[in-house]
Amino acid sequence: MSDYYDDLETRSEDEREAWIAEALPKLVAHAREKAPAMAALLAEVEPGDIRTRADLARLPVIRKSELVRAQGLNPPFGGFAARPVSEFEHVFQSPGPIYEPGRTSRDWWRMGRFLHALGVGGDDIVQNCFSYHLVPAGMIFENGARAVGATVVPAGTGQTELQARAAADIGVTTYAGTPDYLKVILEKGDELGLDLSGLCRAAVGGGALFPSLREYYADRGITCLQCYATADLGNIAYESPAMEGMIVDEGVLVEIVRPGTGDPVPEGEVGEVVVTTFNPDYPLIRFATGDLSAVLPGQSPCGRTNMRIRGWLGRADQTTKVKGMFVRPEQVAELVARHPEVARARVVVTRKGEQDHMRVRLETEATDPAPYAQSVREILKLRGEVELCPIGSLPNDGLVIEDLRSYD
Numbered sequence: 001m002s003d004y005y006d007d008l009e010t011r012s013e014d015e016r017e018a019w020i021a022e023a024l025p026k027l028v029a030h031a032r033e034k035a036p037a038m039a040a041l042l043a044e045v046e047p048g049d050i051r052t053r054a055d056l057a058r059l060p061v062i063r064k065s066e067l068v069r070a071q072g073l074n075p076p077f078g079g080f081a082a083r084p085v086s087e088f089e090h091v092f093q094s095p096g097p098i099y100e101p102g103r104t105s106r107d108w109w110r111m112g113r114f115l116h117a118l119g120v121g122g123d124d125i126v127q128n129c130f131s132y133h134l135v136p137a138g139m140i141f142e143n144g145a146r147a148v149g150a151t152v153v154p155a156g157t158g159q160t161e162l163q164a165r166a167a168a169d170i171g172v173t174t175y176a177g178t179p180d181y182l183k184v185i186l187e188k189g190d191e192l193g194l195d196l197s198g199l200c201r202a203a204v205g206g207g208a209l210f211p212s213l214r215e216y217y218a219d220r221g222i223t224c225l226q227c228y229a230t231a232d233l234g235n236i237a238y239e240s241p242a243m244e245g246m247i248v249d250e251g252v253l254v255e256i257v258r259p260g261t262g263d264p265v266p267e268g269e270v271g272e273v274v275v276t277t278f279n280p281d282y283p284l285i286r287f288a289t290g291d292l293s294a295v296l297p298g299q300s301p302c303g304r305t306n307m308r309i310r311g312w313l314g315r316a317d318q319t320t321k322v323k324g325m326f327v328r329p330e331q332v333a334e335l336v337a338r339h340p341e342v343a344r345a346r347v348v349v350t351r352k353g354e355q356d357h358m359r360v361r362l363e364t365e366a367t368d369p370a371p372y373a374q375s376v377r378e379i380l381k382l383r384g385e386v387e388l389c390p391i392g393s394l395p396n397d398g399l400v401i402e403d404l405r406s407y408d
Contacts, residue, residue: 003302003303004116004303004304005112005113005116005117006113006250008250009113009247009250009303009304009305009306010303010304010305011305011306012305013305016305016306017052020051020052020053020253021051021052023278024050024051024052024055024056025047025048025049025050025051026047027276027278027283027285028042028045028047028050028285029047030082030280030283031082031283031285032045032047034082034083034280034283035079035080035081035082035283036074036079037070037074037078037079037080038079038080038283038284038285040079041059041060041062041285042059042285045059053253053255053264056253056255056276056285056286057255057257057262057263057264059262059285059286060262060286061257061261061262061274061286061287061288062080062284062285062286062287062288063288063290064096064098064232064288064290067080067096067098067232068096068097068098071098071099075099076091076099077099077100077101077282080282080284081101081281081282082280082281082282082283083101083281085101088101088102088103088281089102089103089104090102090103090104090136090139092134092135092136092139092231093134093135094134094135094136094231094326095325095326095328095331095381098231098232100136100231100232100282101281101282102136102139103281104143106146106147107143107144107147108143108234108279108281109136109139109140109143109144109229109234109235110144110234110235110249110250110251110252111140111141111143111144111145111147111227111229111234111235112143112144112145112147112148113235113238113249113250114144114203114225114227114235114238114239114249115141115144115145115147115148115150115174115203116148117225117238117239117240117241117247117302117304118174118201118203118223118225118241119201119223119241120145120148120150120174120201120203121148121149121150122148122149122150123173124148124150124151124173124174124201125150125151125152125153125170125171125172125173125174126141126145126150126151126152126153126172126173126174126175126176126203127153127155127163127166127167127170127172127174127175127176127177127199128141128142128145128152128153128154128155128156128176128177129155129156129157129163129175129176129177129178129181129182129185130156130157130176130177130178130205130206130324131156131157131324132154132156133156133157135231136231137205137206137231137324138154138156140229140231140234140235141176141203142154144235145176150174153166153167153170153172157177157181160184160185160188161188161192163185163188164185164186164188164189164192164194164196165192165194167185167189167194167196167199168189168194168195168196171198172196172198172199173198173199173200173201174199174200174201174202174203175199175201175202175203175204175222176202176203176204177204177206178204178205178206178207178323178324179204179205179206179207179208179209179210179213179224179226180207180213180323180354180355180356182202182204182217182222182224183213183216183217183354183355184355186199186220197221199222200221200222200223201222201223201224201225202217202222202223202224202225203225203226203227204224204225204226204227205226205227205228205229206321206324207321207322207323207324207356208312208321208405209224209226210351210354210405210406212354213354216354223241225238225239225240225241225243226238226239226246226311227239227246228246228291228293228309228311228312230275230289232282232284232287233252233275233277233284233287233289234249234251234277234279235249235251236248236249236252236254236273236275236289237249237254237308237309237311239311240300240302240304241302242300242301242302244296244300244301244308245296245300245308245309245310245311246308246309246310246311247300247302247304247306247307247308248306248307248308248309249306250306251277251278251279252275252276252277252278253275253276253278254273254274254275254307254309255273255274255275255276255286256269256270256271256272256273256274256293256294256295256309257271257272257274257288258271258272259271259272259292259316260272260316262274262286267294267295267297268294268295268296268297269294270292270293270294270313271292271293271294272288272289272290272291272292272316273288273289273291273292273293273309274286274287274288274289275287275289288316290315290316290317290319291312291313291314291315291316292312292313292314292315292316293309293310293311293312293313294309294310294313295307295308295309295310296308296309296310314403315403317329318400318401319401320349320401320403322349322356322358322382323355323356323382325380325381325382327347327349327358327380327382327401328401329400329401331379331380332345332346332347332380332400332401333400334379335360335372335375335376335379335380338375338379339362339364339371339372339375341364341365341366342362342363342364342366342372343363343364343391343392344362344363344394344400345360345361345362345363345400346360346361346394346395346400346401346402347359347360347361347380347384347400347401347402348360348361348402348404349401349402349403349404349405350404350405351405356405357385358380358382358383358384358385359384359385359386359387360372360376360380360384360385360386360387361387361389361394362386362387362388362389363389363390363391363392363393363394364388364389364391365390365391366388367388369386369387369388372386372388373386
């Protein structure tokens with residue numbers, strides 16, 4: 001197995017910049033011609049004028065809220081896709097709601113590069129524990145596993161005992177899923193006396209990989225690497241065995257900008273991740289992820305030469321991820337609106353036993369938490385501890401989502 005997925009990973013800086021100078025004008029021209037919403041945003045832009053990262057920084061930033069508005073007027077993709085919906089094999093729905101297209105062509109989501117870096121290949125069996133229900137995560141990783149020739153067990157989420165038995169019976173070598181669910185499967189396997197020693201790799205995403213959890217997996221002989229991907233963009237960056245930052249994928253350009261603006265920040269400064277994807281089917285240009293990160297200086301010791309980022313450092317807004325699911329301020333507002341007797345709400349996210357824990361604090365004179373727990377499950381799509389608080393007891397600081405997890 002080659003150390004690298006392809007020759008693009010080890011290009012010199014001059015070679016990569018020369019490719020960008022040729023690819024960017026073509027991308028802008030293609031987006032203007034095929035994607036009506038992009039054409040409107042780029043109407044005053046001459047494609048030939050956009051050849052460098054500095055040129056790119058002059059273009060407007062696209063935010064998820066714009067996708068939601070555009071899709072409401074022009075469903076399902078709001079004019080941002082370069083193909084009609086009938087030419088896509090899949091349509092997904094993420095919270096918002098936001099609709100994303102998907103295709104089954106080879107490595108369409110660019111996840112193969114990450115799996116190859118982890119060492120996954122034709123002899124591997126991947127238990128894919130990302131969700132296949134409406135959201136694209138399951139298909140993103142399945143598409144990547146197929147690109148590197150691996151066999152896939154489409155396990156999805158939940159049913160932990162069945163997951164553990166399947167991993168043992170089938171001889172799974174690689175887990176794909178959120179960082180903490182593998183620990184749940186391993187512990188269930190221990191409880192049942194199953195042999196899961198063949199599981200030696202973990203490809204994780206959708207949440208923070210905490211150092212203590214990575215160490216737990218290493219102690220069990222499992223190499224665990226993480227990637228950074230989104231439903232709209234596919235894979236953005238990934239860890240290599242060097243585990244020194246996350247290497248930007250060769251199919252995207254990443255900028256780190258001052259939150260709320262499109263202005264790039266100096267190397268090393270924390271800012272919002274803005275991504276331009278060269279996917280001709282869905283050519284998003286300067287798409288703001290809402291995530292925070294920073295550029296790391298230099299190149300990875302593994303030999304891959306593209307830009308590195310520190311990984312996910314939180315959200316530019318109050319939105320956060322809990323057990324791989326986004327929790328947004330709009331959802332908290334909906335929870336309060338459903339119960340008129342609730343004055344204010346605050347979602348507090350912590351870690352307990354190497355798993356995300358969500359506590360929903362509600363200002364109310366009510367004494368029975370049960371109705372609120374049901375609403376939390378329905379609106380936030382997660383189970384959480386409900387704490388009823390006296391009226392006026394929550395801090396008056398405008399914060400509705402408080403993430404107390406440490407990312408160091």
